Amino acid sequence: MTTATDADLAATTSEASLARTRARSLEIEAEIDKDASRFRVLTGDRPTGALHLGHYLGTLKNRVILQDKGVETWLLVADYQVITDRDGVGPIRERVIGLLADYLAAGIDPERSTIFNHSAVPALNQLMLPFLSLVTESELHRNPTVKAELEATGGRAMSGLLLTYPVHQAADILFCKANIVPVGKDQVPHLEQARVIAQRFDKRYGRVDKKRPVFRRPEALLSEAQAVLGTDGTKMSKSRGNTIELGMDADTTAKILRKAVTDSDRHITYDPVGRPEVANLLLIASLCSGEAPEAIAERIGDGGGGALKAEVTAAVNDHLAPIRARRLELMNDEAYLLDVLKAGNERANEVADHTLAEVREAMKMVY
Incomplete structure (x- = not known):
């Protein structure tokens, strides 16, 4: 008689959880087709290099589809996350401008979608402080993406920002009250971390009013896009x-x-x-x-x-x-691209300031 190992049980649990996530994702897709106005999506990219065909076929095309269906779309230029695993930001201005051009050229409409960047939205980043009090160090170390990123650094010491990367992502999602996040199956643990933080915040601090919690519970819109490899048959990079x-x-x-x-x-x-x-x-x-x-x-x-x-x-x-x-x-029209980003940042700041005010009220920190 054989006995299941802890690894076997963990794998079975993970597969069952992924199956539930996939089933719920299909339900969400059907709900979007019925009434897209119920949904707000948050997604984005780190400006670490030019977007390529893999990005376009894997995620960018789908963002345009969601936008065109009527889903309120928020796109994050994650400039602060560039330094999670790097010693500097590189030619970041050039890359941000290129990223904006990629988004708009692919079909993102700034009249219907909000494009913003981390470093321009102080209230978003301030949410990191209360959120960090809601997670443990061991939980962060167990996050699969944190472990994978650490392995990719070649043994260099982990920065505090890399360790708390999942919490920063939670702030990205929760500040704008996004309720769906497009993810691949490997990114589901990040979304689970955001849900845990939202739940723990309400349990610890309560609600601003009796009708609703401070934060919505974000759900995964699981990407089933076929993975495109590079021209050498390995991961496109x-x-x-x-x-x-x-x-x-x-x-x-x-x-x-x-x-x-x-x-x-x-x-x-x-x-x-x-x-x-x-x-x-x-x-x-x-x-x-x-x-x-x-x-x-x-x-x-x-x-x-x-x-x-x-x-x-x-x-x-x-x-x-x-x-x-x-x-x-x-x-060739950099001024227009910067105007688009400025308008998106103004909208993001308005929402972030409101969310932070709710958080401070729930924490009884309004003096």
Whole structure:
């Protein structure tokens, strides 16, 4: 007779929890289609480099879809989070401007969505103080993302900001009363931390009034987007030089894709397990063209890697052409981009100040 180990039980519990999260996420999607006005979404990016095709296909396209469905959309330029695992901010101004251009070129509408940055919203960051009192050090050390980020630093000492990264993310979500957060399955623990903080705050300090808690309980909108790998078949990352940036021109894109990894079999088939590099290129072509990867593979047939790369290049460049044209226009109008960010920051500050006032009232710190 075998006995389940603690690891087995933990894995089973994790799988069951993920299944519940996935089921609830599907319910939320259906509720959005019925009445999107009930929802406010919070998502965003760290300005650590240019957005690339993986970002666009994995998250940015979906943000535009949610916005266009009528979900109130808040996009965070997480500039303070740049220094969680770095010694400096790098060319951050240039990257923030580029990020704004990427957002708007992809279809984010500043009239319907709020784009803001951490460092411009003091009240958001002030929420870190009461929130830190609601979590334990051991809870932070157990967070999977904190552990993964620590391993990625190569053994360097963990900064206090990296350790409290999940609490800062909770402040991002809770300050604007977001009730849905798009996440991948690996990011679900961060959202759980935000829910725990919201619950503990209400338990410890009560409510401002009897009708509602101070904070809504955010739920996961689980991303089922197919993961796009880099041109070398590994995770798409600027540091690996295997990305296709949204701001690249068509010729540069073609040059990068000509170097993409395939295999020695000239007959092209869609086999994610047996031929992952070839399958990844087919997937990219599919996501950009709308044609099934199997159909693309069948059309290429015995054309080999050269024909496959030509197919992918055409699909990517055709799909990104209007985005790139719009991005170029935006990059030539920096004043407009900064006005968009200024307006978003004003809106974020208004909401953050109101939330902080509620927090102080609940904590009886209004003197």
